[in-house]
Amino acid sequence: MAQNEAGQCTDEEPLKQVFDNAMKLYDTIENGNEATNSDPVQMSIKAAISKFEKATNLVSMLGLFSRNESLEELPTETLQYLLLPALLGTLNLKLCGQPRKDIINVAEIYFRDFLQRCKDYGVTDVEVPQISDNSQGTVSRPQSEQAKIANMVLSREAKIKRYKEQKELKDKLSTLSKSMSSPNVDDETKREYFTTLLLNYVNQALDELSSIEQEKPILEYMAKHAGEPKPMKDKPRAPPLKPVIITRDAIQKAVYGAGYPSLPTMTVEEFYDQRVRDGVFPGNGTNIPHTTIQNAENDPDEAEKIQKEHLEDDDDPEELQRKRNMDEYKDDHRRGWGNRYNRS
Numbered sequence: 001m002a003q004n005e006a007g008q009c010t011d012e013e014p015l016k017q018v019f020d021n022a023m024k025l026y027d028t029i030e031n032g033n034e035a036t037n038s039d040p041v042q043m044s045i046k047a048a049i050s051k052f053e054k055a056t057n058l059v060s061m062l063g064l065f066s067r068n069e070s071l072e073e074l075p076t077e078t079l080q081y082l083l084l085p086a087l088l089g090t091l092n093l094k095l096c097g098q099p100r101k102d103i104i105n106v107a108e109i110y111f112r113d114f115l116q117r118c119k120d121y122g123v124t125d126v127e128v129p130q131i132s133d134n135s136q137g138t139v140s141r142p143q144s145e146q147a148k149i150a151n152m153v154l155s156r157e158a159k160i161k162r163y164k165e166q167k168e169l170k171d172k173l174s175t176l177s178k179s180m181s182s183p184n185v186d187d188e189t190k191r192e193y194f195t196t197l198l199l200n201y202v203n204q205a206l207d208e209l210s211s212i213e214q215e216k217p218i219l220e221y222m223a224k225h226a227g228e229p230k231p232m233k234d235k236p237r238a239p240p241l242k243p244v245i246i247t248r249d250a251i252q253k254a255v256y257g258a259g260y261p262s263l264p265t266m267t268v269e270e271f272y273d274q275r276v277r278d279g280v281f282p283g284n285g286t287n288i289p290h291t292t293i294q295n296a297e298n299d300p301d302e303a304e305k306i307q308k309e310h311l312e313d314d315d316d317p318e319e320l321q322r323k324r325n326m327d328e329y330k331d332d333h334r335r336g337w338g339n340r341y342n343r344s
Helices: 014-029 038-062 076-092 100-120 147-181 187-225 269-278 291-297 300-313 315-334 335-342
Strands: none
Touching: 014 076, 014 300, 038 076, 076 100, 076 187, 076 269, 147 187
């Protein structure tokens, strides 16, 4: 794919244009008053995700980032593209109509990738939180009461510190935003603005990861005791979510992980045969539901009824002749005629 001197794609929509359009849509979603689960907002969220994913693929194809570089080596305009994983993580958490477990797993990947990338470039020195996964059957060592209290104190202090920092960052961003609106803004102001924006999203990502860790056991409890909610029949299930992260490899490798296994597909005949084997549908002669067999064993009339049904299904000549004779008898002998002398 051809590139111009600014490192933008020339045979399709430029990266900067894709990113700017996505940011406008993102700001509209963040500052809107309409309910997040409303159809218009959900459509906007999906559109913004699609645009940011396209921008991520373009960044990967252009190879704008490398772990061997430092923040000072990055061009000023390139700094804003470090935000892509954080923006995608924020938007994915707003999605409705998808299994919540899938949503938070994808968002977690985005936030962790964002924090790790910011740490690699020296934007921040925070430690990326480790993923706690109890689904593998691992049992964590129980903590003492003193250790629990110490962790709670440290966590509280960290939250207070992060809250103060975030307030200062927002005030600074408000001032820098006014300078950024000027057509004659200098490169130093731009760089300071983008760096401050990255630090602001670092704090947000840490908060979101903390919320995700608290939500995981709740979802596990709900899945264990209530089960997964069944999808609506009139609404097709959306494809599973797959995070798209920045990489220098081929574009096919930009999709993180192998996704989710596809659902098994069966023909109509295979589906019917499976139901016959499961005892849900009756078969031809031999495949009879287990409950019907039990009723036939306990009730002779039920057994006779089943036998007649199978004779009818097999077009047995004697059974067909018997039914014809019965129909003719009913035509000549109306119901109730035999009781005319026993009227009350």
